[in-house]
Amino acid sequence: MGEMRLDADGDENADLAQLQQLRQLRQRCAGAVDQRGWNRAIKRADGTPMLTLGERWDALRETHAGEGEWLMWLTVPQQFANEFEAHPFHPALADVALVAAVHRLTDQLYLPMAYKRISLFRPLPAQVWSHIRLHDTFEHGAATLALDVTLFDGDGQPLARIERYTLKNASAVVPASFQPEPAPPAAKAAAPAGDAKDILPQEGRDALERILAARHLPQVIVCSSNLEALIEDGKPAAESAKAEAQREEAPATHARPPLSTAYVAASNDIEEAVCAIWSGVLGIGPIGVNDNFNELGGNSLLAVQTVAHTAQAFQIDLPIAVFYQDPTVRGLADAIVAALLELTDEGTLEGLLAGLEA
Numbered sequence: 001m002g003e004m005r006l007d008a009d010g011d012e013n014a015d016l017a018q019l020q021q022l023r024q025l026r027q028r029c030a031g032a033v034d035q036r037g038w039n040r041a042i043k044r045a046d047g048t049p050m051l052t053l054g055e056r057w058d059a060l061r062e063t064h065a066g067e068g069e070w071l072m073w074l075t076v077p078q079q080f081a082n083e084f085e086a087h088p089f090h091p092a093l094a095d096v097a098l099v100a101a102v103h104r105l106t107d108q109l110y111l112p113m114a115y116k117r118i119s120l121f122r123p124l125p126a127q128v129w130s131h132i133r134l135h136d137t138f139e140h141g142a143a144t145l146a147l148d149v150t151l152f153d154g155d156g157q158p159l160a161r162i163e164r165y166t167l168k169n170a171s172a173v174v175p176a177s178f179q180p181e182p183a184p185p186a187a188k189a190a191a192p193a194g195d196a197k198d199i200l201p202q203e204g205r206d207a208l209e210r211i212l213a214a215r216h217l218p219q220v221i222v223c224s225s226n227l228e229a230l231i232e233d234g235k236p237a238a239e240s241a242k243a244e245a246q247r248e249e250a251p252a253t254h255a256r257p258p259l260s261t262a263y264v265a266a267s268n269d270i271e272e273a274v275c276a277i278w279s280g281v282l283g284i285g286p287i288g289v290n291d292n293f294n295e296l297g298g299n300s301l302l303a304v305q306t307v308a309h310t311a312q313a314f315q316i317d318l319p320i321a322v323f324y325q326d327p328t329v330r331g332l333a334d335a336i337v338a339a340l341l342e343l344t345d346e347g348t349l350e351g352l353l354a355g356l357e358a
Contacts, residue, residue, distance in 0.1 A: 022071075022156045025131055031065030039103070056080050056092035060100050069133035070101040081126045088123035089160070097130040098149050098165055105138055109170045109321055110145050111300040116164035124160070125153055135164050143169050168304065170320040199224045200254065201297040254284050259295050263288040270314075270333045277309045278329060293327040303327075316340060 040053040055077055064071040076084075076093050084090055102110055128151050135146035145167045151159040199207070204224070211220050256263065266272040266289055275287040282296055293303065303323055310332065311318040316339040323332060 022129060022152060025071050025129075026064060029064035029066035029069060029071040029131075034063040034065070053095075054092070057096055059093055059096045063100070063104075065104070066133075069131065070104065072097070072100050072130045072132065073127075074100070074130055075127045084124065084126055089120065090124050090126075093124055093126075093128065094160075097128060097151055098132075098147070098162060099167070100130060101132040101147070102145065102167065105145065106140055108141065110167035111170045111303075112165070113144065113168040113301060114164075114166045115162055117162075119161040119163075120159075121161075122153070122157065122159045124151065127154055128152065128159060129154070129156075141169070145169070168300065170300070170304070170324070256284055256286055256288070256291070257296070259288075259291055261288065261290040261292070264290050266329070268333075270336055271329055273313060274310065274329045274333050274336070277306060277313065281306050281309065287329060289330040289333070290328055293323075298327075310336065314340065316343065 040057050059074040059076050060072060061075050062073045074093060074097055076090065080092075098112075099110075131150045131152070133148050135148050138145055147162075147165045147167075149160075149162040149165055151161070153159055207222065211222070214220065263286065265286070266275050271289050275289070278287045278291075278293070278296070279285045281302055282298060284296055287296070293306070298306070304320060307318055307320050307323050314336050316336065318335070318339060322335045325331065325335070
C-alpha cells in the first residue's frame with residue numbers, strides 16, 4: 001500500500017541533503033544517550049510474551065532522543081553479518097530500524113499497515129543509523145501511528161527513506177457491534193483459478209524481484225489484482241450477474257498450499273465457522289484447524305478483517321491481540337469459547353451454537 005522507488009544515484013533534494021548530515025541530527029537529538037536495546041518479546045496486555053523475535057532482531061545499540069524524533073545506531077549480531085550479500089534490504093535490520101522508537105511512545109501493540117513511499121538508494125550494511133520522527137502528532141491509544149524514517153550508513157550517506165510509515169493499533173478491542181462487510185462462504189470465496197483476481201504470496205514475491213531488477217525503469221505501476229477481472233467486474237449488471245453465477249458454482253480459488261502442519265478437519269461447529277471465515281477472507285480452501293494464519297498468506301490487515309468478521313459472527317468483543325496468541329483456527333476457536341463462557345450461561349451458549357448450525 002504505497003509507492004516504491006529505486007534511485008541508485010540518491011535524491012538530491014535539499015531536505016534529504018540536510019538529513020544526510022548526521023552531525024545536525026545529533027544536535028537535534030541531543031537527549032541522553034540510551035544504550036539499552038529493545039525487548040524482542042512482544043507482550044500481551046497482561047505482560048506475558050506473545051511473540052519473541054529471533055537473535056537477528058537484537059540490533060539496537062543506542063538511542064539519541066530529540067523532540068518527536070530519535071536517532072538510533074543499529075548493528076546486526078556478528079554471526080549474521082554474512083547474510084547481507086543475499087539480502088540487500090535485510091528484513092530483521094529493516095524491521096528494527098523502522099519501529100525501534102515505537103516502544104518509547106506507547107506500550108500498546110502496533111502492527112504495520114501502510115506506507116506512502118519507499119525510496120531505496122543503496123543496499124543496507126550490517127551497521128546503520130536510523131532517524132525516526134513522528135509524521136503526525138501522536139496521542140496514547142490512537143488508532144494509528146505514522147512515522148517518517150531515513151536510514152544512513154556510518155558516513156552519513158542515505159540508504160533508504162520511508163515516508164508516512166503507518167502502524168495500526170492492534171491492542172484495541174473489536175466490538176461485537178462492528179459491522180464489517182459480510183464474509184463470503186468458503187464455496188463462494190472467489191472466481192476459478194483462471195479468473196482469480198487476487199495476487200498470491202509467491203506471485204507477489206516474484207513481482208517484487210522483477211521490479212527490483214528493472215533499474216532502468218524510472219517508475220513502475222503495480223496492480224495487485226488481475227486487471228482483466230477488475231474490468232469484468234465493471235461491466236453492466238447483466239454480465240456481472242452471469243459472472244457471479246459462475247463463481248457461485250466454482251470451488252474456492254486456491255487450493256490449500258503445502259504447510260508445515262498436516263490438514264486436520266474441524267471437529268465442532270465453532271471451528272467450522274472459523275474455517276469458513278478464514279476461507280472467505282484468504283480465498284483458500286479447505287482450511288485445517290491447525291493451519292497457521294500467517295503461513296496461509298495472511299497479514300496484519302487481513303487479520304484485522306478476520307477478527308472483525310469473527311466478532312460479528314459470534315457477537316463478542318474480541319481483542320485483536322488475542323488472535324496473535326495462537327493464530328490457528330483451533331486457537332481462535334478456543335478464544336471464542338472462552339469469551340462466550342464469560343458472557344453467557346450454558347443454555348444461552350447452546351442456543352448460539354444452534355444458531356450457527358442453522
